[in-house]
Amino acid sequence: MRTTRLASLSTALIVCISSQAGISSDRAVRIDGGTFIQPVLLDENQRTLEMESFYLDRAQVSNSDFLDFIQQYPNWRRDQAPGLFRDADYLKHWPEPDALGDGVAGADRPLTRVSWYAARAYCQAQGGRLPSMDEWEYASARQRTLTGQSDDDYADALFAWYSNPGAETLAAVGQGEAGPLGVHDLHGLVLEWVEDFELLLTMGDQTDLLNGSCGDTARMMPEFDAAHYATFLRYQSRSNYSPRTTTTTLGFRCAYDPEDMK
Amino acid sequence: MQARQLLLTAASMTLALSLAPLTLTADERLKHDGEFMVDGMIFGMPEARVFEEDYDGPPVVGETMTALPHLAPLTHEGNKTHEVRLDTFAQKIEVANGKTFNAWTFGGTVPGPTLHVREGDRVVFTMKNRSDEMVSVTEPVPGGSPFFSQLNENNYLKTEPAVSPMPHSMDFHSGTVAADDKWRTIPPGQSIEFEWVANYPGVFMYHCGTPSVLMHTAMGQYGAVVVSPKEGYDTDDQVDREYVIVQSEYYLRKHGDEYRYDHTAAMNRNPSQVVFNGHVNALNSEPLRANAGERVRLYLMNAGPNDTSSFHVIGAIFDRVWYEGNRENEWRGMQTVLLGASNSAVVEFIVPEEGSYKLVDHEFADAERGAAGTLIAGPRRQ
Numbered sequence A: 001m002r003t004t005r006l007a008s009l010s011t012a013l014i015v016c017i018s019s020q021a022g023i024s025s026d027r028a029v030r031i032d033g034g035t036f037i038q039p040v041l042l043d044e045n046q047r048t049l050e051m052e053s054f055y056l057d058r059a060q061v062s063n064s065d066f067l068d069f070i071q072q073y074p075n076w077r078r079d080q081a082p083g084l085f086r087d088a089d090y091l092k093h094w095p096e097p098d099a100l101g102d103g104v105a106g107a108d109r110p111l112t113r114v115s116w117y118a119a120r121a122y123c124q125a126q127g128g129r130l131p132s133m134d135e136w137e138y139a140s141a142r143q144r145t146l147t148g149q150s151d152d153d154y155a156d157a158l159f160a161w162y163s164n165p166g167a168e169t170l171a172a173v174g175q176g177e178a179g180p181l182g183v184h185d186l187h188g189l190v191l192e193w194v195e196d197f198e199l200l201l202t203m204g205d206q207t208d209l210l211n212g213s214c215g216d217t218a219r220m221m222p223e224f225d226a227a228h229y230a231t232f233l234r235y236q237s238r239s240n241y242s243p244r245t246t247t248t249t250l251g252f253r254c255a256y257d258p259e260d261m262k
Numbered sequence B: 001m002q003a004r005q006l007l008l009t010a011a012s013m014t015l016a017l018s019l020a021p022l023t024l025t026a027d028e029r030l031k032h033d034g035e036f037m038v039d040g041m042i043f044g045m046p047e048a049r050v051f052e053e054d055y056d057g058p059p060v061v062g063e064t065m066t067a068l069p070h071l072a073p074l075t076h077e078g079n080k081t082h083e084v085r086l087d088t089f090a091q092k093i094e095v096a097n098g099k100t101f102n103a104w105t106f107g108g109t110v111p112g113p114t115l116h117v118r119e120g121d122r123v124v125f126t127m128k129n130r131s132d133e134m135v136s137v138t139e140p141v142p143g144g145s146p147f148f149s150q151l152n153e154n155n156y157l158k159t160e161p162a163v164s165p166m167p168h169s170m171d172f173h174s175g176t177v178a179a180d181d182k183w184r185t186i187p188p189g190q191s192i193e194f195e196w197v198a199n200y201p202g203v204f205m206y207h208c209g210t211p212s213v214l215m216h217t218a219m220g221q222y223g224a225v226v227v228s229p230k231e232g233y234d235t236d237d238q239v240d241r242e243y244v245i246v247q248s249e250y251y252l253r254k255h256g257d258e259y260r261y262d263h264t265a266a267m268n269r270n271p272s273q274v275v276f277n278g279h280v281n282a283l284n285s286e287p288l289r290a291n292a293g294e295r296v297r298l299y300l301m302n303a304g305p306n307d308t309s310s311f312h313v314i315g316a317i318f319d320r321v322w323y324e325g326n327r328e329n330e331w332r333g334m335q336t337v338l339l340g341a342s343n344s345a346v347v348e349f350i351v352p353e354e355g356s357y358k359l360v361d362h363e364f365a366d367a368e369r370g371a372a373g374t375l376i377a378g379p380r381r382q
């Protein structure tokens, strides 16, 4: 399949990554495994998943994190990264291919205008990986349960963000309240890449023959309340991106397997 | 299965041969390999092209693209190919006095511009998803369509650039194509180009078809295409005024200083505003104009996304109604025209006297929410 083939190609761009000594737990927090009811139906026969424990970055990758990465792997600079792995707007907001600036290009702002390939390569270079869609949604669901956020408040906040994402004035990473899991800004700062973002629908090789077109929400939603719609819209919009896509409100954070932690 | 397909193909070929128009041969109207004619209409468009382009020019291009309620007159004879661009991007708009929200738009307005073509015309359509760019529609735009100057003269939506990255698509009800190809979703930064032939006359909706289609349309992504019949309507030479009216609903809730989409209200079909041409005051602050004794033609489109419209003009009777705008569907003497979501009609009435005529959705709960406008008639001109 297209994604898999290109993914292995992009992996080849990072040559000779020496295994890191281990990820510091300052950076990432442990998300304990457990039972997870999927908020979107990916498979008619499966609703409940048993999740393994994993680690997740406390905050999104920032501009300065990514600058460090491309200084080590200059083949991911915007003037060197092959067009196959990024669209024309990749890192366009940085004043120079290897220099940060002000506002959304500031050191502490979440990295945006980054392709899925580049995000994947970054996490791999840290000794981690992109979280799977289930891991990301599991973390989000657990956080909601622990904070007791109501469905309506969650839906309100998400629809408000989708329609007015504030792409011109992004706050710094890790500034939003961490919440009981110790994870910042899962919602409301930027949308995040996940490893299997095309799982639900895809534009290239058609994993879903019905294509996720007009009126295709009902067969994918277990409930028709506003909270499920808000979650569905996150799945849906990400599914319609291409792995080369970069936008002003799309960033990422990395995940790690427990054995890779210090 | 194969035998059946063969039979169908043979039948289509016979039809194409027997019904091909006298003026143009099939060879002259077919443009690409794979196109074929049935009943004189063209099907089998080439595959859509998805690409990236370094484009920051006018987001609306096409000489017959107009801002509501205008309709560009067709000046060409017979059929032609229209090169049309309609980019999609976010825009802050006002929908009622002081009530603004960040809309997802085609061309920067809600509803988007109206495209006017003739039955049998071909449209080569391009759309760039510019939802992560600030795009202005109020600057003078060389090479842009009449849409821009009309909008500048009466920018009742008070449009301002906004950013809201989101994948989008374009679904023209006036096109007869494979939707999974032509109406496919493209992410921010990508463009799509495809063709369609206006095989059927009428007034057609266009909209974004990306899930949740309810949200994408309720956020503002729709507009109208007017396909004039190739023989015209019988009253063409008697019509004095022509206007386009698109009815639609907003589902908004206050959020800080602005209004935001309310999905629960949209699912419950409980609109905050029901409007003609995108604003509760669009047809009151700038009323439609006519004179006593004139014949007025309205191209009506109910974009929904959910509700019906019972369109009525207080003090007039629709002398002619062509349901969906097809001259075969003619009704006479109607007081009200009922339009479901995505239904349309071409209606005509004779303006009886000097005075003011209210245009309403006669489902009065919707009129009270904004689906009302005015036509002001001046004195009779001899």
Ligand SMILES: [Cu+2]
Pocket (backbone or CB within 6 Å): B104, B167, B168, B169, B208, B209, B210, B216, B221
């Ligand atoms: Cu859309």
